Amino acid sequence: MRNLNKDWITEYTLDPEYKKYVLLDYLQSVSDDFSKVCLYPALADIIGHYRYALQLQKEKRQLEEQLQGTITGLDLKAGRVVRDHSHLTHAGIEQLSEILEYAVPMLAKGTEDGKQLYEFVEEHLEWREVGVTPLMKGEGYLLLRSGDNHVAAYRYMMKLFEKADDRWRAVHTTFVNRWKLNISNTWNAIKMELIRCSPELPNPAVYAVETNLTIPIQETLLPVAKRILMRQTA
Numbered sequence: 001m002r003n004l005n006k007d008w009i010t011e012y013t014l015d016p017e018y019k020k021y022v023l024l025d026y027l028q029s030v031s032d033d034f035s036k037v038c039l040y041p042a043l044a045d046i047i048g049h050y051r052y053a054l055q056l057q058k059e060k061r062q063l064e065e066q067l068q069g070t071i072t073g074l075d076l077k078a079g080r081v082v083r084d085h086s087h088l089t090h091a092g093i094e095q096l097s098e099i100l101e102y103a104v105p106m107l108a109k110g111t112e113d114g115k116q117l118y119e120f121v122e123e124h125l126e127w128r129e130v131g132v133t134p135l136m137k138g139e140g141y142l143l144l145r146s147g148d149n150h151v152a153a154y155r156y157m158m159k160l161f162e163k164a165d166d167r168w169r170a171v172h173t174t175f176v177n178r179w180k181l182n183i184s185n186t187w188n189a190i191k192m193e194l195i196r197c198s199p200e201l202p203n204p205a206v207y208a209v210e211t212n213l214t215i216p217i218q219e220t221l222l223p224v225a226k227r228i229l230m231r232q233t234a
Helices: 016-035 042-058 060-067 091-123 187-197 217-232
Strands: 070-075 080-084 126-129 139-146 150-163 166-180 205-211
Touching: 016 042, 016 091, 042 060, 042 091, 060 091, 091 217, 139 187, 139 217, 150 187, 150 217, 166 187, 166 217, 187 205, 205 217
Parallel strands: 139 205
Antiparallel strands: 070 080, 126 205, 139 150, 150 166
16 A cells, blocks of 8 residues: 555645546555555555545635735624735635545545445454353453464553543554464363463463455454454443
8 A cells, every 4th residue: 555644635735637647546555455455554544534524625715814914903893813815825724625625535434345344254253252251351361263274372461551530441453473273172171272382371261263255364364353352342
């Protein structure tokens, strides 16, 4: 996926044709990722750009006021600011409007395509607890299988973040190992091996997440599994 700066709409120039080229180039790279069923980081990235474009659109009236001229006084009777418009044109704000009118629906479509792909992947996942799950589920393992019999194990840890009056949880994961699922290497056998290798976590929560779809683990299966884990342990 090509990188697109957060302020791409307003940086450098407000030439609508150039901005359309920049956006189309970015959207093509996002579409290429989605065609390979690579959800991240493309989905989170395009959602961020879409929200930023909506915010710009929402604040455009304030931007228009800022571009309308120098304040020369107050009309108390009319209850409005008096501005000097003699030295300004509306070219800049008109260009911004044209860019946003083009960009917002394009970003909306790309975002919707990504969300539909996410939902498709999630619908084809099977989630199960491996063995007995402890009451404390803040730390454990995710066992991921995509398309074949190979299992990728990730250790996870829930982290709580606080900032001012806001609190949120996040899942931190670390790759552990890979196994081939077979008669001797069952889900429970893999869990026992994880416990043996990490005695500091003697009774972990272990979840198996598998799909018959052939999808990337790092870019798709793991991020989706982490979001499901957040819901399951809420």
